[in-house]
Amino acid sequence: MTKSWIALACAAFAVTAPAVDAAELTGLWARGDGKAQVKVERCGDSFCATNVWIRPGTAHERVGDQLIMDVAPVEPGRYEGEAEDVRRGMTYSMTITLGDNAMRTRGCVLGQLLCKSARWTSVQ
Structure with a gap:
């Protein structure tokens, strides 16, 4: 019986969860520390x-620095994949979470041993 309720709750969440598309990821974003703006x-x-x-x-950091992000949606509001820092020649595992005109990014190297997160606000 408990498994049925869990399945029902998961199904209800799947139906009511907002769909996120690439349009929500693209645009102009300001980093939470006020030191950078990026265009995605x-x-x-x-x-x-x-x-x-x-x-x-x-x-x-400098204007023109670029990350090429090979990410895909894994659930509504969440992208995962890799990002290449073109200038530094480094590749990171990347997680992006979107919601309410905000974005959180997390990039990691060395098998998730060294990670850095940032919060962003849409400038649209």
Whole structure:
């Protein structure tokens, strides 16, 4: 009986969960620390996130830096995959969570040993 209720609850969530499409990922995003803005757009089968504004004095970042993100939706509001930092020549595992005009990114290297997260707000 308990398994039936769990299955029913999961089915109800699947029906009522909002659908997220690539249009919600694309656009202009401001990083939560106020030091960067990126434009996310389609580039072939991937998404490209390009720094379009960096606060003066911000170390290790510059306008034009780009991540090529090969991510796909795994559930509503969540993308997973890899991202390549073009300038630094590094590849990260990437998780992106979207909701309410906000985005959270998490990139990891070395098998999830070193990770960095950022929160973003839509500038649209």
